[in-house]
Amino acid sequence: MKKYIIAFVIFIIIGCSRTPKQLPAGGGENYVVILQHEDEFIDFKNIYVDIFSQIIYTPQPEHVIKFRNVSPEKLYRYKLQKNLMIVGTLDKNDPNKDIIEAFLLEDDFNKIKEGTKSVFGFKEPWAREQYILIIVGRNNDDLKKRLNNNKIVICNFFSEGIKDRLLKIATYRGLDKKAINKMEKYGKFRFSLPAKKYIPIVVNPKARIISYITHSPDRMIAIAWRDSIEFPILDEKTIFEFRNNLFKDFFQGDSVLLSYNNRKYSMVNDTVWNDMNVVKYKGVWQNNRIIMGGPFGGYTLYHNGKMYMIDYNVANPGKDKIPLIFEMEALLSTFKFTE
Numbered sequence: 001m002k003k004y005i006i007a008f009v010i011f012i013i014i015g016c017s018r019t020p021k022q023l024p025a026g027g028g029e030n031y032v033v034i035l036q037h038e039d040e041f042i043d044f045k046n047i048y049v050d051i052f053s054q055i056i057y058t059p060q061p062e063h064v065i066k067f068r069n070v071s072p073e074k075l076y077r078y079k080l081q082k083n084l085m086i087v088g089t090l091d092k093n094d095p096n097k098d099i100i101e102a103f104l105l106e107d108d109f110n111k112i113k114e115g116t117k118s119v120f121g122f123k124e125p126w127a128r129e130q131y132i133l134i135i136v137g138r139n140n141d142d143l144k145k146r147l148n149n150n151k152i153v154i155c156n157f158f159s160e161g162i163k164d165r166l167l168k169i170a171t172y173r174g175l176d177k178k179a180i181n182k183m184e185k186y187g188k189f190r191f192s193l194p195a196k197k198y199i200p201i202v203v204n205p206k207a208r209i210i211s212y213i214t215h216s217p218d219r220m221i222a223i224a225w226r227d228s229i230e231f232p233i234l235d236e237k238t239i240f241e242f243r244n245n246l247f248k249d250f251f252q253g254d255s256v257l258l259s260y261n262n263r264k265y266s267m268v269n270d271t272v273w274n275d276m277n278v279v280k281y282k283g284v285w286q287n288n289r290i291i292m293g294g295p296f297g298g299y300t301l302y303h304n305g306k307m308y309m310i311d312y313n314v315a316n317p318g319k320d321k322i323p324l325i326f327e328m329e330a331l332l333s334t335f336k337f338t339e
Helices: 002-016 038-051 072-078 097-103 106-114 140-149 151-170 177-187 236-250 322-332
Strands: 031-035 055-057 061-063 066-070 083-089 119-123 131-137 199-204 209-214 218-227 255-257 267-273 276-287 292-303 306-315
Touching: 031 072, 038 066, 038 140, 038 151, 066 072, 083 097, 083 140, 083 151, 097 131, 119 151, 131 140, 131 151, 140 151, 151 322, 177 199, 177 209, 177 218, 199 218, 199 236, 209 236, 218 236, 218 322, 236 255, 236 267, 236 276, 236 306, 292 322, 306 322
Parallel strands: 031 066, 031 083, 083 131
Antiparallel strands: 055 061, 119 131, 199 209, 209 218, 218 306, 255 276, 267 276, 276 292, 292 306
16 A cells, blocks of 8 residues: 555645656657547547648658657656646536646636637647647537648647757767868858767868768768859759769768659759748758668758758668758758858
């Protein structure tokens, strides 16, 4: 009996603690645990499949965010997960009623009743670098509607949380100041390159390229710049030809896999990134000489009379590559020009 009392006290202490002594969040980096009674989860599963449907080919298909269900009575086993999604209704018999009431204020419940708000995000309530999203509807039909109406919000919440967490993990030892000084000197830009982790491959101001790599598994960042007059247009053909030439001249001859068996693997689109208008690209690189391949991505843009390519690629044969892509995106989210 005594050991059960001790276990209960420990559970309460962990559950109520909001101090810096919190345990670190655990679990899969890009896994979301959905807290919902299993009987209801069956009825909602297709909605979750639709919400978390984004796939990246690496070249094998991988879900950007994966999910699993846990019933409320098992929360004690999953309370320290990195990504938790708690769904429920205003029904007094809802299995998640007590948990939701512990998070939300009276004003929040009024907004749910009015239909003006239904999604609430929280950081680190139970563990360090933990992200919890709560979605509440008036009833199950209303909850389904609100889940469907907030697909992008839900995915973005967890995606940004994952990148924020990975950036802190990658840079917890500080930044490589020597490397950053060279970026600023030669290319007039900087980003948060972790200290004691990445090694330079190419730092060549005459060739206008800087590149760093880390191993186990391999992740590489390469930034090149040219006079913008050489690139009057930034489209798929121009971007991928330049990337192919860059990797032929300075690396191992990787090339872009555009398509295979009627499936398009690499593509570009216009977007806004770090408050700049850019052409974002992503896809699969291949190297027939060393029989390797993997995902890559990056951004091209004009700045002060120059065209910049900000590129990353990863290699992790036979294993999950999505967390590595999130890490690269996290590091490059700190990219900025110094003039």
